[in-house]
Amino acid sequence: MLNDRLLHTPQTIATFTRHQIGTVERALKMFIGFGLVEVLTDGAYYMVDIQLLIGQPSTEENGKRKSVCG
Numbered sequence: 001m002l003n004d005r006l007l008h009t010p011q012t013i014a015t016f017t018r019h020q021i022g023t024v025e026r027a028l029k030m031f032i033g034f035g036l037v038e039v040l041t042d043g044a045y046y047m048v049d050i051q052l053l054i055g056q057p058s059t060e061e062n063g064k065r066k067s068v069c070g
Helices: 012-017 021-034 052-053 059-069
Strands: 037-039 045-047
Touching: 012 021, 021 037
Parallel strands: none
Antiparallel strands: 037 045
16 A cells, blocks of 8 residues: 555555666566565555564664664
8 A cells, every 4th residue: 555545556566666667567466476565455566474574683683773772
């Protein structure tokens, strides 16, 4: 979702990521097939277990970030 009123479509994802729309459509089909992405009832794409995909900072990283930032 781009915001609460505008859904991402394969075209908008292609535009934002600078990839061809065919590539985005094939990737979405694969992600859905692997169970990484679900299509919600309103048509929105939902990334399942997003935290597992992007990772979480470790306690050590958080400590370094706090000491550098303040």
